[in-house]
């Protein structure tokens with residue numbers, strides 16, 4: 433199935449008609465009101481568990497073909513060039529991902545003391561079963577608490593109390609899902625998929641907290 437948007441570029445994605453699609457929706461509303469323009473008004477394809485980039489907004493038409501189409505968006509943006517020169521294409525599944533939303537790049541901590549580290553985790557393969565947090569750039573990890581209810585293919589909020597001693601800290605989260613998949617470290621992902629896989633990046637994301645309280649992007 434080719435889903436096509438009504439934006440000026442007529443965004444097109446190839447969507448396989450597999451069993452994974454049995455909870456797919458053509459969404460015309462959200463939270464009791466019509467879809468908002470930025471969410472794809474009047475109609476959006478929603479394929480829970482698959483990456484957001486498949487979920488075509490401002491849906492204009494669906495058409496059915498015998499084989500996937502190598503559309504412009506498919507090949508120019510969502511195909512990944514692997515280190516061996518081959519391309520990884522038509523990747524759909526949202527692999528487990530998480531990130532710390534506080535503290536995060538651009539924020540500033542007022543001073544040493546108690547804070548709540550919090551963030552979001554999600555996976556297309558079912559439920560999030562565990563989120564670990566590091567305060568020292570990945571040398572050691574501790575379990576965060578997951579907010580209930582933990583639902584399939586949905587955001588799961590995690591929390592961890594933290595007493596900041598006012599010294600440098602490098603903070604990140606790492607999610608595990610019910611399939612046993614563990615969110616990879618950035619370097620592990622780059623080693624396997626190279627540096628041209630940005631659209632599908634689900635690696636661990638580090639924030640650096642400096643002694644003056646500023647928080648910056650550690651991977652920049």
Ligand SMILES: Nc1nc2c(c(=O)[nH]1)N[C@H]1C(S)=C(S)[C@@H](COP(=O)(O)O)O[C@H]1N2
Pocket residue numbers: 436437438439443470471484485486487488489490
């Ligand atoms: N029609 C159309 N749909 C689209 C896109 C687009 O450019 N045009 N971008 C896709 C990509 S790359 C992403 S990441 C998500 C973003 O969805 P959001 O705006 O709800 O976060 O929409 C997807 N659907």
Ligand SMILES: [Mo]
Pocket residue numbers: 485631
């Ligand atoms: Mo995107």
